[in-house]
Amino acid sequence: MKTIFMLVFPDLLLLDMSGPLEVFSIANRYLPAEDHYRIVTVGSEPGGLRASNGVVVHADLTxxxxxxxxxxxxxxxxxxxxxRHMPQVLAWLQEAVQRADCYGSICTGAFILGEAGLLDGRRVTTHWHYTERLIKRFPKALVETDHIHLQDGKLLTSGGVTAGIDMALAVVARDHGKKVAQDVAKVLLVLMKRQGGQAQFSPLMNTLAGPETLLNRVQNQVLEQLEEPFTVERMATLANMSARHFSRLFAREMGMTPMEFLQNARIDRARSLLEITDLPLKTIAYKSGFGSVRHMRQLFNARLGLTPVQYREQFS
Incomplete structure (x- = not known):
């Protein structure tokens, strides 16, 4: 019998806790009693702890x-x-992980592990919306942005919310084989392994602010005319710069090359059209500036790990 500790604290996301625990609970239906998972909730403080959705959770142990x-x-x-800053939790975690075969986080639970010093030098992931914040707060962590879940030695981390279910299924498959994990996935009506990573859910570009800088003005102009052919030289002309100087300045200020910006913008435009319209792929490729469905498909595969058709099916 394997014992699983799940930390509980005020303002936790209830699905982060209940999703993985349901995986282990359902797995018990397919396992002999001696192989069952023993689920134990551990409260950060005595008494009822209110989750972010208002549900009060009473932990098994303090x-x-x-x-x-x-x-x-x-x-x-x-x-x-x-x-929240929970020094009592951090102290407990630092000792408890020494007694655990594996430990990990679901979604932004990585921030608590980071505060306890448990992410330093380790490959980790979290929800795509919080990766930049995690990188800034814990610069010694090796944050990877496109994994649904990730293992580095004893450490397991996962992306947002339902990614905890994916990670728990992987644990069941490791412990008891793929067949048991597949049976659990069927009960939950989820896939054993998703196509693509977190990039399929996160925008490749942040929303641009108003035209406050020269480079922002160029970006906004490109976005307004995205269906037109653009080159580095054409973008540089909009900024009244040489192509070489523009490329260097753009990469330094924006953290990507001008062509990476252009490709990301086109992918995001196509994604939006695939999600909310029934337009043919040829029309979407034109409106997004790809020129052809083939080119659009190649970039989707390279950046998102799935085709435009597969991407659209997820939102239909």
């Missing part, structure tokens, strides 16, 4: 009572994970 070894220790995310 931090002081949770002193035994465990096979897997998980930390969910939620506003409490990145907005």
């Amino acid at each position: 931090l002081a009572q949770a002193s035994e070894p465990c096979d897997l220790l998980l930390v969910p995310g939620g506003p409490g994970a990145y907005d």
Whole structure:
């Protein structure tokens, strides 16, 4: 029997906790009693703890009572994970992970592990919306942005919300084989392995602010005429610069090359049209500036790990 500790704290995201725990609970239906998962919730403080959706959770154990070894220790995310400072939790985690075979986080639970110093030098991921914040707060962590879930030694981390289910299914497959994990996935009506990574959900570009700088003005003009052919030379002309100087300045200020910006903008435009319209692929390719469906398909595969048709099916 394997023991799973799930940390519970105020303002946690309830699905981060309940999703993975349902995977392990359903897995028990397919396992002999001696192989069952034993699920234990550990509260950051005594009494009821209110999740971000208002549901009150009563944990099985307090931090002081949770002193035994465990096979897997998980930390969910939620506003409490990145907005609260919980020194008692950090101290407990630093000791508890030494007694755990594996430990990890769901979504923004990575922030709690980071505060405990458990991400330094490790490959980790979190929800795409919070990766930049995680990188800034924990510069010693090796944050990767496109994984649904990721393992580095004893450490498991996952992307946002339902990615915790994907990670839990991977744990079940590791512990008891792919067949059991597939049976659990069928009960939950989820896929054992999703096509593509988090990039298919996150915009490749942030929304641009108003035309406050020369480069922003160029970007906004490109976005307004995205269906037209653009080259570095044409963008440089809009800025009244040489192509070489423009490319260097753009890369330094924007963190990407002008052509990377152009490709990202076109992919995001196509994604939006695939999500909310029934336009033919040829029309979408034209409106997004790809020129051809073939070119659009090549870039989608390279950046998102799936074709435009596969992407559209996810939103139909």
